[in-house]
Every structure is written in structure tokens, then in C-alpha cells.
Amino acid sequence: MASEILAPAASTNHSAISKVRVVARVRPFLPLEGSVKSYRVPVSCISVLDQAQISQEEVTVHLKDPETSRNECYQLDSFYGQEDHTVRQIFDKEVNPLIPGLFHGCNGTVFAYGATGSGKTYTMQGTEEEPGLMPLAMSRILSLCEETGCRAEISYYEVYLERCHDLLEPKAKEIVILDDKEGQIHLRGLSKVAVNSMSEFRETLAIGFQRRKVADTDLNDVSSRSHGVLVIAVSSPVCADSGASVTGKLNLIDLAGNEDNRRTGNEGIRLQESAKINQSLFALSNVIYALNKNLARIPYRESKLTRILQDSLGGTSRALMIACLNPGAYQEAVHTVSLAARSRQISNFVLPVHKHGTPQAKVDMQSKLQTWLESKGKTKSAQRIGGFGSPFSSKTPCSTASKLRKPLFNSSAKVKKTADQSAWKQEKERSVTVAFGNLVEKEDVVNSITTKDHDAVVKVKFNSPRKALSPLHNNGIQKPMLEVSLTDHLLTANTPKTPLPANGELKSFGTPLDKFGAQVSTLKSCVAQEYVDFLNTASREELVELKGIGVKMAEYILDLRETSPLKSLTDLKKLGLSYKQIHNLFSKAARGMFDRTEDLPETTLSTNDEERRCNNVLGSVP
Numbered sequence: 001m002a003s004e005i006l007a008p009a010a011s012t013n014h015s016a017i018s019k020v021r022v023v024a025r026v027r028p029f030l031p032l033e034g035s036v037k038s039y040r041v042p043v044s045c046i047s048v049l050d051q052a053q054i055s056q057e058e059v060t061v062h063l064k065d066p067e068t069s070r071n072e073c074y075q076l077d078s079f080y081g082q083e084d085h086t087v088r089q090i091f092d093k094e095v096n097p098l099i100p101g102l103f104h105g106c107n108g109t110v111f112a113y114g115a116t117g118s119g120k121t122y123t124m125q126g127t128e129e130e131p132g133l134m135p136l137a138m139s140r141i142l143s144l145c146e147e148t149g150c151r152a153e154i155s156y157y158e159v160y161l162e163r164c165h166d167l168l169e170p171k172a173k174e175i176v177i178l179d180d181k182e183g184q185i186h187l188r189g190l191s192k193v194a195v196n197s198m199s200e201f202r203e204t205l206a207i208g209f210q211r212r213k214v215a216d217t218d219l220n221d222v223s224s225r226s227h228g229v230l231v232i233a234v235s236s237p238v239c240a241d242s243g244a245s246v247t248g249k250l251n252l253i254d255l256a257g258n259e260d261n262r263r264t265g266n267e268g269i270r271l272q273e274s275a276k277i278n279q280s281l282f283a284l285s286n287v288i289y290a291l292n293k294n295l296a297r298i299p300y301r302e303s304k305l306t307r308i309l310q311d312s313l314g315g316t317s318r319a320l321m322i323a324c325l326n327p328g329a330y331q332e333a334v335h336t337v338s339l340a341a342r343s344r345q346i347s348n349f350v351l352p353v354h355k356h357g358t359p360q361a362k363v364d365m366q367s368k369l370q371t372w373l374e375s376k377g378k379t380k381s382a383q384r385i386g387g388f389g390s391p392f393s394s395k396t397p398c399s400t401a402s403k404l405r406k407p408l409f410n411s412s413a414k415v416k417k418t419a420d421q422s423a424w425k426q427e428k429e430r431s432v433t434v435a436f437g438n439l440v441e442k443e444d445v446v447n448s449i450t451t452k453d454h455d456a457v458v459k460v461k462f463n464s465p466r467k468a469l470s471p472l473h474n475n476g477i478q479k480p481m482l483e484v485s486l487t488d489h490l491l492t493a494n495t496p497k498t499p500l501p502a503n504g505e506l507k508s509f510g511t512p513l514d515k516f517g518a519q520v521s522t523l524k525s526c527v528a529q530e531y532v533d534f535l536n537t538a539s540r541e542e543l544v545e546l547k548g549i550g551v552k553m554a555e556y557i558l559d560l561r562e563t564s565p566l567k568s569l570t571d572l573k574k575l576g577l578s579y580k581q582i583h584n585l586f587s588k589a590a591r592g593m594f595d596r597t598e599d600l601p602e603t604t605l606s607t608n609d610e611e612r613r614c615n616n617v618l619g620s621v622p
């Protein structure tokens with residue numbers, strides 16, 4: 001057994017394209033369920049269309065609302081119904097096959113996804129009587145470690161209110177999520193504990209379980225308020241010849257559940273937790289959507305959860321998703337299974353992670369991947385895999401994509417840059433364009449831009465379910481200035497850095513009043529854009545100093561602008577600031593600019609003073 005496990009990766013071919021495997025697990029009805037709604041035996045809304053399919057490679061999951069008879073079908077990889085009582089069955093068929101790969105340096109991720117109360121924690125942690133996937137996996141890994149002389153270490157952390165906390169060795173400092181140039185995720189500050197036996201494992205983890213945030217809600221007495229992640233790392237002994245060691249990691253993730261707050265009865269902190277949970281799960285659905293649509297930019301940075309799952313969705317880990325289902329909750333089941341079905345389309349490119357990998361090996365693997373993709377007619381995916389998380393790429397995930405995006409900004413966005421704008425800023429603004437591709441309400445293609453850079457033609461589609469910041473197409477289109485009201489113009493001013501029109505250009509505006517109106521309008525637009533630029537570059541402290549932006553909003557802006565810099569002041573509205581707050585923010589920034597003379601401290605201003613003030617304002621316009 002040991003020799004089979006430690007055989008070189010090449011001979012056992014652990015490097016491969018690996019689709020995310022998705023299975024459904026339906027928990028049984030709980031004692032109180034069913035009797036609440038009626039006295040009849042409760043009927044499950046979830047079944048498999050053809051029972052004979054269960055042993056096949058694909059199953060059709062049928063969801064039917066017993067009250068309205070609405071129904072839907074989805075294809076998944078496997079199905080575990082209410083009658084399959086043991087988690088061991090899932091372990092043997094689904095998780096166990098991932099374990100030998102760890103000993104070759106391949107990473108694996110198992111994550112339980114589903115609505116609150118659907119049985120995620122039960123499946124992952126289990127109970128004393130029925131161990132869950134976490135202890136079952138540890139037990140198997142320990143027995144293989146014994147045979148092979150490998151070492152096992154565990155880490156356990158939670159993502160609570162968008163912050164990562166070590167649960168084995170609590171610290172004041174948050175754990176920092178980093179990715180290396182090969183796209184691998186690293187957690188700075190996370191402790192590791194060596195584990196040699198199951199009793200050590202249980203003892204260590206029990207403390208972590210107690211520290212994890214759990215609370216009583218109307219839908220679950222022991223509802224997880226955080227995403228909990230157990231990492232089991234397996235390291236081979238250091239090779240005497242090469243000094244190399246191989247480490248493979250298994251992430252076992254118990255996600256917090258989607259919550260419908262009309263039903264949870266959540267208030268106060270529970271509601272805040274719930275908002276963060278739902279936000280991160282929404283980010284997860286955006287990532288899955290973007291991967292399925294082969295979008296050039298995958299919004300991993302929208303939440304901590306998607307950051308930690310980055311390597312498992314479109315990266316280099318093997319991944320298993322367990323869609324946990326409550327048999328009495330039709331709408332929740334539709335939501336969970338539809339996302340699960342979409343996750344099945346995602347491909348990862350699994351390869352062993354050797355601490356001392358040779359460049360030659362990487363090049364060979366790249367050509368292998370390229371050949372495979374070309375044979376499948378999937379060269380677009382090759383670009384993505386090359387760009388996101390591929391160990392073949394020496395560039396950061398953004399760099400490949402931004403190369404593709406570059407011409408978009410030169411030709412269609414028509415952004416006028418001042419000489420002092422840094423390359424960093426340009427890069428950020430580039431990423432805005434594609435980021436907005438993911439932010440439009442309808443799933444239909446609502447806009448597409450074709451542009452040329454050298455010989456390549458890049459077509460970017462804007463087709464995502466989410467609406468957030470300004471869509472790109474606003475960028476190049478300007479309303480005639482005189483038709484725009486003052487506040488309208490301030491809040492939508494997204495023509496960056498337009499210099500004031502020269503007198504000659506204003507002739508077409510007709511009367512002197514029209515000209516003046518146009519100049520004022522442009523001026524405001526410039527100041528608004530300056531302000532947006534400031535918001536995109538200011539430090540946390542500078543943001544906090546702004547009236548109306550508290551610490552939380554400052555941090556939210558910092559987080560968000562990493563991937564989707566603000567395009568206009570309207571974006572602040574979409575971040576949750578009220579119209580009045582934005583107005584106050586802006587008017588403070590532009591104080592003095594529009595004051596009437598009687599508002600000023602001096603009652604009279606000389607022409608020179610007015611000129612000077614005007615020059616000051618104009619001086620800020622590039």
C-alpha cells in the first residue's frame with residue numbers, strides 16, 4: 001500500500017483536468033418537522049428521477065413542491081437520500097478517492113453547501129455516534145501516514161463577519177489570505193498542530209469546535225455563524241538526495257448556510273452575521289457564474305470565502321461539493337441544487353505541488369494541458385487556466401486577463417489620463433471594465449465591445465446577474481451637458497479628467513449663459529472625478545477622516561476597490577450611502593467652490609480674490 005501511495009506522480013498520473021464533483025445529500029425530516037404544518041407524514045420535495053441512475057455517472061435530481069406542484073430537474077454526479085443514513089457511505093465513495101493524491105502533493109477540497117439547517121455541520125463534523133467527514137478523513141490519512149512515514153498537521157479557522165480567525169490558537173491578529181505567483185492560497189498567521197492519533201485529533205479539534213461561532217436561530221438551534229475550515233496537511237519525509245518534500249492539503253469546509261431573514265427571526269448581530277454570510281455566498285455564486293461563462297475576470301476577491309475557495313474552483317485542487325438539502329424546503333432546495341448543478345461544469349487542473357518543482361516539468365505540463373484543451377476545442381479555458389491560478393504562469397492572475405483587456409480602455413473607454421497617473425491606477429481602471437461585466441442585472445448579453453490589440457480581437461460580454469457599480473457603457477457615452485441637471489451630473493459624472501472646453505469649442509453652445517452652464521457642468525464633472533479618484537487611492541485613515549464614512553464603510557471601500565474601483569459617485573449610493581450622505585461628502589470636498597459670496601467669512605471679495613479662488617478650483621482640474 002505504502003509503495004503504491006508514494007509512487008511518483010508521473011506514473012500514477014495525478015495531474016489532470018478534474019471537474020468539480022457535485023453530490024446531493026438529503027437529510028431526514030427532524031422530529032418536529034412535518035407535524036408543524038400538518039398531521040400527515042411529511043413528503044420530501046427531493047427525489048431522483050430514475051432510481052436505477054443512482055449507480056450511474058450522472059443522476060437527475062427532481063425537485064417538486066408538494067403544495068404548488070412546481071417542479072424542476074437538475075443533473076448532478078451522485079445522490080444520497082434520506083434513507084442513506086451514514087456519512088461513511090459518502091466518505092467511502094466521494095472523499096476517500098481524494099486522499100491518495102494528498103500524498104503526491106495534490107490538494108483537495110470538500111465543501112458542504114446549502115441553506116441553514118440542511119445538515120452541513122452534521123455531514124462535516126458529525127456526532128459522537130456518527131462521525132462526519134472530518135474525523136473519517138483524518139482517520140484514513142493517519143493510517144496512511146503510518147504506512148508511509150508521512151506527517152499530518154491540522155489547522156482550523158473560521159471566516160466570521162468577513163474576517164479569518166484561527167480557532168486552534170486564537171490571536172488578536174486576523175489571518176491574512178495571500179496567493180503566490182502560482183495561484184496557490186496561503187494563510188499567513190495560521191497555526192498548525194501536528195496530529196499523530198485520532199485521540200489527539202479529537203482533543204485538538206473539540207476546542208476549535210467550541211470556539212466556532214454558533215447561535216440559536218428560528219431555523220436551527222445550533223446554526224453556524226461562520227464558514228469553518230479544517231485543513232489537513234500531509235507532508236512526506238524530506239528526500240535525502242534532493243532535499244525535497246511534498247505537501248498535499250485537504251480542505252474540509254463547513255459553509256455557513258444561506259438565510260432567509262424573513263424566516264430566521266434574526267435581529268442585531270445575528271442579522272449582521274446573516275448579511276455577511278449571504279453576501280459571501282452570493283460572491284461564491286458570482287464566481288461560479290463567471291467560471292461557467294468563461295469570463296475573463298473571475299471575481300474571487302469579492303469575499304474571503306471566494307478567496308479561500310479560489311484554488312478549488314478553477315484552480316489546481318480537486319474539489320467535491322456536497323449540496324445539503326432539507327427535504328421539506330422546496331425553494332431552498334432549488335436554490336442549492338441549481339448552483340450545485342452549475343458548479344459541476346467547472347474544471348480544475350490538478351497537479352502535484354512539489355516544493356522543488358523544476359521549470360522543465362512545468363513547461364511539460366503546460367503543453368500537456370494545452371494539447372488536452374485544444375483536443376476539446378477549449379482554448380478559451382486554456383487562457384483562463386493559464387491566467388488564473390495556473391502554476392505555469394509566472395504572472396499574477398490579473399496580469400493575463402488585463403493584457404486582454406488593455407485595448408478596451410485605449411479604444412472604447414476613451415479615458416484621458418494625466419501624466420502623473422501611475423501605472424497602478426491604469427491597471428486598476430482596466431480591471432473595472434471587466435469587473436462590471438459581472439454586475440448587470442439580466443443574464444442576457446446586454447452589451448458587448450469588440451476591440452483590436454495587435455492582431456487579437458477581444459470580445460467582452462456583460463452578462464451577469466448582479467448589479468452593483470457603474471456599467472462600462474456609461475463610460476464612453478455622455479449626455480449633452482446642458483440637458484443634465486446639476487445633481488444628476490454630479491452623481492453620474494464619469495467622464496474622467498475632461499479639460500474645460502476651450503472658448504472656441506463652446507461656440508456651438510449658443511448664448512453666453514449656455515456656455516457658462518457648459519463650463520460649470522464640466523468643472524463639476526472634473527471635481528467629481530477627482531473625488532472618485534481620491535476614494536480609489538486614499539488610505540484607510542484618509543477615508544475614515546471623511547465625514548459620513550465610518551470605519552466599516554472605509555474598509556468596505558478598500559476591499560471593493562481592489563477589484564472594482566469606484567467609477568462615479570453613484571457607486572457610493574450602491575455601496576449603501578444615501579443620496580444625502582453622498583451630497584454631504586461631496587459638498588465638503590468641494591467646499592468653497594460653489595459658495596455664494598454672502599456665505600463667505602468676508603462680506604466683500606475683490607475681483608482678485610474671486611479670480612484667485614476660481615484659479616484654485618481650476619488648478620485642481622488637470
Ligand SMILES: Nc1ncnc2c1ncn2[C@@H]1O[C@H](COP(=O)(O)OP(=O)(O)OP(=O)(O)O)[C@@H](O)[C@H]1O
Nearest residue numbers: 027115116117118119120121122220223224256257
Ligand atoms: N443525516 C442526519 N440525520 C439526523 N439528523 C440530521 C442529519 N443531518 C442533519 N441533522 C440535524 O438537522 C439539524 C440541522 O443540521 P445542521 O446543524 O448540520 O445544519 P447546517 O446546514 O449546518 O445549518 P447552519 O447552516 O444553520 O449551520 C441538526 O439538528 C442536525 O442534528
